[in-house]
Amino acid sequence: MHQVYGGPEALVRFVDAAHARGLAVVLDVVHNHLGPEGAYVSKFGPYFTARHQTPWGDGINLDDTGSAEVRDYLIGSARHFLVDVGLDGLRLDAVHALVDASETHFLRELSTATRAWSVEAGRPLTLIAESDLNQPAMVMPVGTEPEACGMDAQWADDIHHALHAFFGRETTGYYSDFGDARELAKALTRVFVHDGGFSSFRGTDWGAPVDPDSPYYDGHSFVAFLQDHDQVGNRAVGDRFAQxxxxxxxxxxxxxxLLAANTPMLFMGEEWAASSPFPFFSELGPELGPHVTTGRAREFAAMGWVEAPPDPQARETFDSAKLLWQERGEGEHARMLAWYSTLIGLRRAHRELRDPRLGDVEVEIVDPDTVTMRRGPYLVAATRAGSRVRVGHGTEVVAAWDPVQLEDGVLTLPGAGAAVLLLPTG
Structure with missing residues (x-):
């Protein structure tokens, strides 16, 4: 709604234009914190409570004195965006920071209301949670069990961590429990690597297992990604995965x-391996700005990164994050764009490659650097190896990153990359 972008009217025009092109619009809403500068809601009521603490300070008041009005405000805001503005869904930031000990958790109240608004609006409305809890109850319908929150989907950080640590070879900080092919296989078939076992980064047992045959959720209930604004922007210099x-x-x-059972999500510019970084940038006042700069530098030490982060307050940091759109048609960038287009095209054309049934996904560890993932009659072979790898059996190469050999049904990958095979029938 920021006036610099045209205000409420411009947002409505944007949504209408997207719908006219067959695109849904999901808004990222941050109900868990409002930031320490320029947030004045506490002047108008008890929007915060010291009963609960979050990484951003006092928690949003969902269960303390005056919380009824706060909840009404947040529910009303959601209705405005979904019904009045016409958005198709909300992505709810860090819902684990929405601490609520009341009889009906805020997320369950929001889910129930959204189901009713969907009927009223005559179109599906979607709620997607960013959750660090690794609890499948997040995506179970309200009423199916006491902790069910009724979200339509949740982000699957463990899939990201498994992909990043395996192919990117970073295993410090919150990647410390990842990096092996076994974690990658588990993430692709069961979503949560931390599903009740010990998390060394957190220092405690964490999560609960995903039921691959659950009647209440499936693979599409979990959003999988290789990069997003947090995982790139929170790196010291904002370097992207290919960099x-x-x-x-x-x-x-x-x-x-992209060919797994989950709902895939791309980060802007990922599809052509954009060269521009995405460093954290801010425009805060003279009191808070220096604290953000020094605080982020301390945070990176825990991840083992030694690069000096750019000043988030500097204009050149913001400018460096702008995409260079002309790259899409140049060299390796064009090659990556063609690869992503091929993979997305395969997913769209073949129902087996978008099948949400987790129980039907089979992952085999070929060697410490290579895995295969079976999706119906298709086999996805992927390796991080620096030399030739012989993989599996197939009758036809459907797609390949590099030229591959298929002799007597045996595929040979020349090095790091992937191929999609059609498996023999019968």
């Missing part, structure tokens, strides 16, 4: 998550 891994490793990771 610290390599194009072959990105091609391999993309083949797995």
């Amino acid at each position: 610290h891994a390599g194009p072959g490793d990105q091609a391999a990771a993309a083949a797995l998550y």
Whole structure:
């Protein structure tokens, strides 16, 4: 709604234009914190409570004195965007920070209301949660179990971590429990790697297992990605995956998550391995700005990154993040764009490659650097190896990042990359 972008009227025009082109619009809403500068809602009521603490300070008041009005405000805001503005869904930021001990958790109240608004509007409305809890109850319909929150989908960070650590070879910080082919196989078949076992980064047991045959959710209930604004923007210099891994490793990771049973999500510019970084940038006042600069530098030390982060307050940091659209038709960028287009085309053309049934996904560890993922009659072979790898059996190469050999049904990959095979029938 920022006036610089045209205000409420411009948002409505944008949504209408997207719908006219067959595109749905999902808004990222941050109900869990409002930022320490320029947020004045606390002047108008008890919007925060010291009862709950979050990484951003006092929690949003969902269960303390005066919380009824706060909840009404948030529910009303959601209705405005979904019904009045015409958005198709909301992505709810860090819902684990929405601490609520009341009888009906805020997320369940929002889910129930959204179902009613969907009927009223005559179109599907979607709620997508960013959750660090690794709890399948997040995407179970309200009433199916006491903790069910009724979200339509949730982000699958463990899939990201497994892909990133395996193909990017970073295993520090919150990647410390990832990096092996076993974690990658588990993420692709069961979503949560931390599903009740010990998380070394958190120092405690974490999560609960996903039921691959659940009647309440399936693979499409979990959003899989290789990059997003947090995972790139929270790196010291905002470097993208191909910049610290390599194009072959990105091609391999993309083949797995774009053809998996989950709902895939791309980060802007990922599809052509954009060269422009996406560093964290801000425009804060003289009191808070320096604290953000020094605070981020301390944070990176825990991840083992030694690069000096650019000043988030500097104009050149913001300018460096702008995409160079002309790259799409140039060299390796054009090659990556063609690869992503091929993979998305395969997913769209073949129902087996968009089948949401997790129980039907089979992943085999060929060697420490290579896995195959079976999707119906198709086999996705992906490797991070630096030399030739012999993989599986097939009758036809449907797609390949690099030229491959298929002799007597045996596929040979020349190095880091991926191929999609048609398997023999019968």
